[in-house]
Amino acid sequence: MTDTILSDTPRDWRETVFLPKTDFPMKAGLAAKEPAILARWEKLGLYDRLREQRAGRERFILHDGPPYANGDIHMGHAMNKVLKDIIVRSQSLLGKDAPYVPGWDCHGLPIEWKVEEAYRAKKLDKDQVPVAQFRAECRAYAEKWVAVQRAQFERLGVMGDWADPYLTMKFEAEAAIVGELLKFAETGQLYRGAKPVMWSPVEKTALAEAEVEYEDVVSTQIDVAFEITEAPNAPELVGAHAVIWTTTPWTIPVNQALAYGPEIEYLLVRFDDMVDGPRTLLIAHDLLESFGARIGHPVIVKLGDTAGTVTALQSVRESQLEGAVARHPMHALGGFFAKPRPFLSGDFVTTDAGTGLVHMAPDHGEDDFLLCKANGIDPVFAVDGAGMYRADWLWLGGQGSVINKKFVSVEGPICTDLRNAGALLAASDDFAHSYPHSWRSKAKVIFRATPQWFIPMDKAEGITPANLVTPAHAGVFGEGAGQEPQETPASAGVTHGVQGNGATLREIALDAIEHTRWVPERSKNRINAMVSQRPDWVISRQRAWGVPIALYVNRATGDYLRDPAVNARIRDAFTAGGADAWFSADHQALLGAEYDAADYEVVTDILDVWFDSGSTHAFVIEARYGAGVRANLYLEGSDQHRGWFQSSLLESCGTRGRAPYDAVLTHGFALDGNGRKMSKSLGNVVDPLKVIGESGADILRMWVASVDYFEDVRIGKEVLTTTSDGYRKLRNTFRYLLGALDGFDDAEKLTPAEMPELERYVLHLLGMLDVELKAAAEAFEFNRYLRLLTDFAQEDLSAFYFDIRKDSLYCDAPSDIKRRAARTVFDILFHALVRYAAPILCFTAEEVWQARFPSEDGSVHFLEWPELPAVPGDDGVSTLWAEVRALRTQVTEAIEPLRREKVVRSSLEAEVTVPSLPVDAAELAEAFIVAKVSKGEGVSVTRTEYHKCGRCWRLLPEVIQDLALCDRCESVVA
Incomplete structure (x- = not known):
C-alpha cells in the first residue's frame, strides 16, 4: 500500500470513478420538445425519404378509414390514429415499405348538418339557397376542418402522406366513386323500389343502420278495436272486434290490414261492462291477462267459463281467420279508410307482447311491407319527409310531426279521434323501450316507405367472373399481400371459390368474411351475423351535399x-x-x-356516404399501387362492423368479387376513468389536445399501447399518472444507457464468446425478448409488446443487470474485460431498445437516438429491426443464471430485516450463506452486491468484519482500514 492510501486523512476518490455522463435530461419536457422534433421531421422530409429507402421492399398497406371533417379531434380519434401509426411504424421497422395515406370523409350529413345549423342560427331556410351555393359552403366547411384535424393528427406524431391525403370531395375521388356506382349499374346490381327505410324527419333523408343509435324512450301505447265485417269460415266473428296493440299510434292512419300468427290460439271473449257497453273482442289466449291489466279489467277466464263480467266464448284458430275482413276505426271518413282491411297470416306475429294481432302499415314496417306486398297491397306514402301527413290525406291531413310526443300522446289528435270513434280501448304514455334515433340530430327516426335506390343482397344477376379481379395473394395474409397482382384469367371465377355465375352479393360477402383475418378473432362472428341478416343496401339520400346517383x-x-x-x-x-x-x-x-x-x-338523389367511403379502396389503394392491389389491414372501432368495414366489403365484393382487405382489426371505445361514455353534459370528456399540451403526445401514445384496446378502455387523471410513471422509468433506462456509453467506440467491443456468463445471459434474454416482440408486432398486440419491453427494462436491466454491473462500470479499468463486455452489451441493448420503442414513443426514441448520434439528416425511424449478435450455445448459462437470480431474490429478502434494524446500512455490509454455489463465490458476491458469499445451510445473513474501500465502497478482505483502497481500485488509480 502507498503512503497516500494509508494516510490518516482519507482522499476523495470521486474524480477517479467512471460515472455515467450524458446531457440527456431526466425531465422529459415533451410538450415543449415534440413540436421541434415535428418541425425537424418536416424539414428532413421523413415520410418521403422513408418511401425512397423502402422502395421495392415487401409492402404493408394500412388503409385509413376516413373520419368526418367536422370538428376538433376527440379521444376516439386520437386512440384510432395513434394505434394505426404504431402499426405502420412497426411494420416499417420490420423492413417493409409501409405507406400511410390519411383521408377524410367530406360528404354527407355530418358536414351538411353543420352548414344547415349556421343557416338555422340566422333564421334562414337552407332549401331556399341555390344548390351550387350550398354545396360550395359544404366544401369550404370540410376544407377548413381537414386543415385543422390534419395539424392535430400530425401533432400526435402520426407519420403519413399529409401533403397528399385522400379526400372524398376531390374531383378524382368523386369521379372514382361514381365510376364504382356505374359498375353496379352496368352489371344490373341496382334497383329503385319503394321499401320502408329508416328516415329522419328532422334531416329529411333516409339513414343507414350505421347512422342510427338506440336510446331508451317512453312512448304512448294504445289498444285499438277493428270491427270484423266478414268471416266466411267463422260467421260468429262478424260484429266482434279484433284488438291490436301498438307503440306507434301515428301508423294507425296508414293501416291497411291485420296480421295473425298461424300457430297462435285466439279467444273470442265477451266483456259485459266496458265503458260503452258490452264488447266481444278477439285476442290471443296467452295475452288476455296482460290486455285486461291495460284496460283496468283483470281477466282470468277459461274457455266456456264466465268470470264476473267476462265470458270466454270460443277458441279461434288460423283456419277460421282465413278470408276474414275488418274495417278501419275511421271508416266513416270514406275513401282510403272505407276499404276493407283483410286478415293476413304472418309468421312474424308472436305472443311476446300486445294482443297477438298486429295492424299492418306497409309504409312503415319491413314485415308489414313484405306481407302486404305479397298480398297485392302497396304503400300509400301518406307521411311526407318532414313527418307530416300529406295535405290531401283524409284523416289529419297536413298535421304532425309524427315524432312529436304531444301529437301522438293520449290527449293528442290520433287518440282523441279513436276515442270518439269508440275504438280506443286502452291508452297510456308510459311504455318504456329502446327506439332508433339519428346519431347527428338526436331526433327519433321512423320507418318510411319512399322511392329509394338499392343494391340487392340476394340477386344473383350481375356478379360474373368477367367482373372480377383475383390477386395472386387473395386471402393469404402476409404472403405477397399488398403487392402487384398477377394476371388471372376471367374464367378463374370468384376469389375464394363462390362461383361468380349465380352467386349473390350476400354469398360472396359471407365467403370473403371467412377468408379474411379478423383481429380479435371473435369480431368475425359480429360482422358475419350482420351481413347474414342485413336487408338490401339503401344507397340513396335526399340531400344536397355528396356524389349524385x-x-x-x-x-x-x-x-x-x-x-x-x-x-x-x-x-x-x-x-x-x-x-x-x-x-x-x-x-x-x-x-x-x-x-x-x-x-x-x-x-x-345523393349517394349514401357509406358508399363513398366503401369505395376508397378503388381511388386510394388501387389508384396508387395498381389494379387488384388490396390493403393488408383495415383498422377502426367496433361500430364499423356495420359501417365502413361492411360498406367496403359489399362495394368490393359487388365489383371485384372479394374483400378489399386481407385483415381487419377492431378496437373498443375510449371511456372516462370510471368506465362511462364521455359526454360534455357529464363533464367527463378527456381532451387529447389538452393531454398533449400538458404532458406530450408520447404519454398519450404510451397509454394507447398500454391498454387492451380490443375492448373498451379507460382514460383519466389516474390512468395518465400511471402511464407517466411507466414512461419515466423507461426514459431513465435510456438515460442510464446513454451515460454508461459515454466515449464508447468500436475498439472496446467484444464478441459474445469473449464475454463473462452474465453478459451472455443478458444477450440470451434480449434474444428471447426480440422473438416475443416481433410476434406481438405481427399480431398487433402492442399492449403485450409494451409490457414485454417495459418489464425487460425494469426487471432484467435496471433491477438486475445494471444493478450488478454498475460496480464494474464505475470502478473497473477501461481495459478490463468485464467492463468492456458490459459496455458492449450496453451498446447492443441501446441499439435494440431504441428501435423497439420507436413505433410507440416516436418522439422520445428520436430524442434518444439524436442524443447519441446527432445528425441533421438522420432519424431513428429510418432504422430497421435490430440484428442481434449470435450468442454461443447456451451450455446451461441461462439455467444457471436463472438460479442465481432466484437466490439473489432470497438473499435480498433475508437482508431486509437487518437493514430495518440498522444492523447493516446496505447489502454491501452483509455476508451471506446460501445452500448452493451455482457460480464462483466471488462472482456471486458481486451479483448479490454483498461482502462475501459462502455455502451453508439455508440462506442466512450476518454483518461483515471487512473494511470499506474508499473508492468502490465494497467491503473486502484486502482493505486494511475503512476508506483505504482495495487491490482493484489501487491498480486502477495507479
Whole structure:
C-alpha cells in the first residue's frame, strides 16, 4: 500500500470513478420538445425519404378509414390514429415499405348538418339557397376542418402522406366513386323500389343502420278495436272486434290490414261492462291477462267459463281467420279508410307482447311491407319527409310531426279521434323501450316507405367472373399481400371459390368474411351475423351535399340506362368538374346522339356516404399501387362492423368479387376513468389536445399501447399518472444507457464468446425478448409488446443487470474485460431498445437516438429491426443464471430485516450463506452486491468484519482500514 492510501486523512476518490455522463435530461419536457422534433421531421422530409429507402421492399398497406371533417379531434380519434401509426411504424421497422395515406370523409350529413345549423342560427331556410351555393359552403366547411384535424393528427406524431391525403370531395375521388356506382349499374346490381327505410324527419333523408343509435324512450301505447265485417269460415266473428296493440299510434292512419300468427290460439271473449257497453273482442289466449291489466279489467277466464263480467266464448284458430275482413276505426271518413282491411297470416306475429294481432302499415314496417306486398297491397306514402301527413290525406291531413310526443300522446289528435270513434280501448304514455334515433340530430327516426335506390343482397344477376379481379395473394395474409397482382384469367371465377355465375352479393360477402383475418378473432362472428341478416343496401339520400346517383331513367319503361359509352362520358365529366358537374351538365351531350334527353329522368338523389367511403379502396389503394392491389389491414372501432368495414366489403365484393382487405382489426371505445361514455353534459370528456399540451403526445401514445384496446378502455387523471410513471422509468433506462456509453467506440467491443456468463445471459434474454416482440408486432398486440419491453427494462436491466454491473462500470479499468463486455452489451441493448420503442414513443426514441448520434439528416425511424449478435450455445448459462437470480431474490429478502434494524446500512455490509454455489463465490458476491458469499445451510445473513474501500465502497478482505483502497481500485488509480 502507498503512503497516500494509508494516510490518516482519507482522499476523495470521486474524480477517479467512471460515472455515467450524458446531457440527456431526466425531465422529459415533451410538450415543449415534440413540436421541434415535428418541425425537424418536416424539414428532413421523413415520410418521403422513408418511401425512397423502402422502395421495392415487401409492402404493408394500412388503409385509413376516413373520419368526418367536422370538428376538433376527440379521444376516439386520437386512440384510432395513434394505434394505426404504431402499426405502420412497426411494420416499417420490420423492413417493409409501409405507406400511410390519411383521408377524410367530406360528404354527407355530418358536414351538411353543420352548414344547415349556421343557416338555422340566422333564421334562414337552407332549401331556399341555390344548390351550387350550398354545396360550395359544404366544401369550404370540410376544407377548413381537414386543415385543422390534419395539424392535430400530425401533432400526435402520426407519420403519413399529409401533403397528399385522400379526400372524398376531390374531383378524382368523386369521379372514382361514381365510376364504382356505374359498375353496379352496368352489371344490373341496382334497383329503385319503394321499401320502408329508416328516415329522419328532422334531416329529411333516409339513414343507414350505421347512422342510427338506440336510446331508451317512453312512448304512448294504445289498444285499438277493428270491427270484423266478414268471416266466411267463422260467421260468429262478424260484429266482434279484433284488438291490436301498438307503440306507434301515428301508423294507425296508414293501416291497411291485420296480421295473425298461424300457430297462435285466439279467444273470442265477451266483456259485459266496458265503458260503452258490452264488447266481444278477439285476442290471443296467452295475452288476455296482460290486455285486461291495460284496460283496468283483470281477466282470468277459461274457455266456456264466465268470470264476473267476462265470458270466454270460443277458441279461434288460423283456419277460421282465413278470408276474414275488418274495417278501419275511421271508416266513416270514406275513401282510403272505407276499404276493407283483410286478415293476413304472418309468421312474424308472436305472443311476446300486445294482443297477438298486429295492424299492418306497409309504409312503415319491413314485415308489414313484405306481407302486404305479397298480398297485392302497396304503400300509400301518406307521411311526407318532414313527418307530416300529406295535405290531401283524409284523416289529419297536413298535421304532425309524427315524432312529436304531444301529437301522438293520449290527449293528442290520433287518440282523441279513436276515442270518439269508440275504438280506443286502452291508452297510456308510459311504455318504456329502446327506439332508433339519428346519431347527428338526436331526433327519433321512423320507418318510411319512399322511392329509394338499392343494391340487392340476394340477386344473383350481375356478379360474373368477367367482373372480377383475383390477386395472386387473395386471402393469404402476409404472403405477397399488398403487392402487384398477377394476371388471372376471367374464367378463374370468384376469389375464394363462390362461383361468380349465380352467386349473390350476400354469398360472396359471407365467403370473403371467412377468408379474411379478423383481429380479435371473435369480431368475425359480429360482422358475419350482420351481413347474414342485413336487408338490401339503401344507397340513396335526399340531400344536397355528396356524389349524385348519376343515372338516367327511361320515363316510359322505368329502367335505368346501361351504356358504357355514356358512363365513360359521365366519369370524364366528374374528373373535370367533380360531382357538381352533374347538376350543371348538358345531359344531352352526356347521353350522346343515340338518346333523347327528353325521354330520360335525371336522377338527383345523393349517394349514401357509406358508399363513398366503401369505395376508397378503388381511388386510394388501387389508384396508387395498381389494379387488384388490396390493403393488408383495415383498422377502426367496433361500430364499423356495420359501417365502413361492411360498406367496403359489399362495394368490393359487388365489383371485384372479394374483400378489399386481407385483415381487419377492431378496437373498443375510449371511456372516462370510471368506465362511462364521455359526454360534455357529464363533464367527463378527456381532451387529447389538452393531454398533449400538458404532458406530450408520447404519454398519450404510451397509454394507447398500454391498454387492451380490443375492448373498451379507460382514460383519466389516474390512468395518465400511471402511464407517466411507466414512461419515466423507461426514459431513465435510456438515460442510464446513454451515460454508461459515454466515449464508447468500436475498439472496446467484444464478441459474445469473449464475454463473462452474465453478459451472455443478458444477450440470451434480449434474444428471447426480440422473438416475443416481433410476434406481438405481427399480431398487433402492442399492449403485450409494451409490457414485454417495459418489464425487460425494469426487471432484467435496471433491477438486475445494471444493478450488478454498475460496480464494474464505475470502478473497473477501461481495459478490463468485464467492463468492456458490459459496455458492449450496453451498446447492443441501446441499439435494440431504441428501435423497439420507436413505433410507440416516436418522439422520445428520436430524442434518444439524436442524443447519441446527432445528425441533421438522420432519424431513428429510418432504422430497421435490430440484428442481434449470435450468442454461443447456451451450455446451461441461462439455467444457471436463472438460479442465481432466484437466490439473489432470497438473499435480498433475508437482508431486509437487518437493514430495518440498522444492523447493516446496505447489502454491501452483509455476508451471506446460501445452500448452493451455482457460480464462483466471488462472482456471486458481486451479483448479490454483498461482502462475501459462502455455502451453508439455508440462506442466512450476518454483518461483515471487512473494511470499506474508499473508492468502490465494497467491503473486502484486502482493505486494511475503512476508506483505504482495495487491490482493484489501487491498480486502477495507479
